[in-house]
Amino acid sequence: MKNAAALAAVTPVTRDRYVDLLRVLSLGVVVLGHWLMAVVVTGADGSVRTTNLLAIEPALQPLTWLLQVMPVFFLVGGFSHATAWASIERRGGGYADFARSRAGRLLRPTAVFAGVWLVLALCVELLGADHGILKLATRLVAQPLWFVGVYLGIVALAPAMLRLHRWSGRWAPAVPVAFGVAAGLVDVLRFAHAVPYIGFLNLAFVWLGVHQVGFLYADGHFRGPRVPAALFATGLVGTVLCTTVGPYPTSMVGMPGEKVSNMSPPTFALVMCAVSLIGLTMLLRGPVTRWLARPAVWRGVVAANGLAMTAFLWHLTAMFLATAATMALGFAGPAVGSAGWWLLRPVWLGVLVLLTAALVAAFRGADRPRATTVGSRRDGFAVAGMVLCTVGVLGFSAVGFGGLLAGRTATLIVLPVTPLLSALLVGAGAALLRVTRGPAS
Structure with missing residues (x-):
């Protein structure tokens, strides 16, 4: 906290503090949502599922x-990448410098998380305990890594998207609109014509579209209330129509047993939801920014930013530790959704906060920012490294960490992946990114 206070004290007056708050809040809402929504169920035969x-x-x-806030994080990512790229350009850097520095902030804590869980999963398997809650944990704790993998892909494409944004000039707002229209056309082909695999194109169209709006934010758009209010109203109406008249489910997160998820892959309904969230976020910017001017509030935001990614990575580990403990003690608890269950939520959340805080204290060192060097021209190595890291992290999210000896596999769109293959891809990609450090000889 002392370091956070020092950083807060030297914050430039030109810094957009609202962006930092949005980054923390978006990850925090995801963590809270997982803790509240995820329910572990034990069957009559002793099987465990979520x-x-x-x-x-x-x-x-x-x-x-309101609570599906991943669009807000990608919006913030667009803003941050625009400012980071401008800084690297001023210092004479290029693509390799940008990719290495931005990816490193994600890969270091992710590599530590994956490494610890691979060792734990191997020990579980060697002890013959790869079943029940432990087997479930080795698979499900990796699922949030889909976000890290997709975001790495966005980082890899950010400089090209920025060039498109600058080239578009006064028509730059049309670029995210075009991505949204493309997402809608993908859904037409997916739902009306049953074109296989085409829905996965929306991983690019939806998230790049939101990311592109972040460039507009960095350029100074959304200053007045008129455009944000129009976005909020349009997005809300569009979401209602998509989920009532259209073929989309109500929930903006995947539901067990439903044939369609608005998140995996993203749908046009999520585009409309993102539009409403962006509008609401920009409407709140003025009053919240004034609140962030308070020194104590800003110190808290700075401190939380230094812990947010580590907490995001380890929060499901805390949940499974608490769940395993309650199962070992034979505590079944009230029926899910009952009054008693809701009354216990504050206690449950308090336990999870404490466990996550302990994990953050143990692993937060990997989440500390490093100085960015510039001057490398090894862009080819950087591109290859980003591709390998993106596929490897997404592979972990699909297959999990367990089943190393048993040869557990999963399919990432069309690519068969295993925990070992995912680890090798991330390791090779990180090595290629490291080669780009410093000026090329």
Whole structure:
């Protein structure tokens, strides 16, 4: 906290503090949502599986229109990448410098997380305990890495997208609109014509479109209330129409048993939800920015930013530790969604906060920023490294960490992946990015 206070004290007056708050809040809402929504269920035969509170209480699903905040994180990413690229350009750097510095902030804590879990999963398998809650944990703790993998892909494409943004000039706002239209056309081909695999194109169209809006934010758009209010209203109406008249489910997160998920792959309904969230976020910018001018508030945001990614990576580990402990003690608890269950939520969340804080204290060192060197011209190595890291991290999210000896596999779109292959891809990609450090000889 002392370091956070020092950083807060030297914050330039030109810094957009709202961006830092949005980064923390978006990751924090994801963590809180997982803790509240994920429910571990034990079957009559002793099998263990997870379900979702929103599947048990479907009336709560419209809340995801507000709480599905990943679009906000990608919006912030666009803003941050625009400012980071401008800084690297001023210092004479290029693509390799940008990719290495931005990816490093994600890869270091992710590599530590994956390494620890690979060792734990191997020990579980060697001890013959790869079943029940432990088997479930070795698979599900890796699922949030989909976000890290997709974001790495966005980092890899950010300089090219910035060139497109600058080239578009006064028509730059049309670029994210075009991405949104493309996402809608993909859904037409997916739902009306059953074109296989085409839905995965929306991983690019949806998230790049939101990321492109971040460039507009960095350029000074959304200063007045008129455009944000129009975005909020349009997005809200569009979300209602998509989920009532259209073929989309109500929830903006995946539900057990549903044939269509608005998140995996993203749909046009998520585009509309993102539009409403962006509008709401920009409407709140003025009053919240004034609140962030308070020294104590800003110190808290700075401190939280230094811990957010580590907490995001380890929060499901904390949840499975607490769940395993309650199962070992034979505590079944009230029925999910009952009054007693809701009354216990503050206690449950308090336990998870404490466990996550302990994990953050143990692993936060990997989340510390490093100085960015410039001057490398090994862009080819950087591109290859980004591709390998992106595929490797997404591979972990698909297959998990367990089953190393048993040869557990999963399919990443069309690519068969294993935990070992995913680790090798990330390791090779990180090595290629490291080769780009410093000026080329």
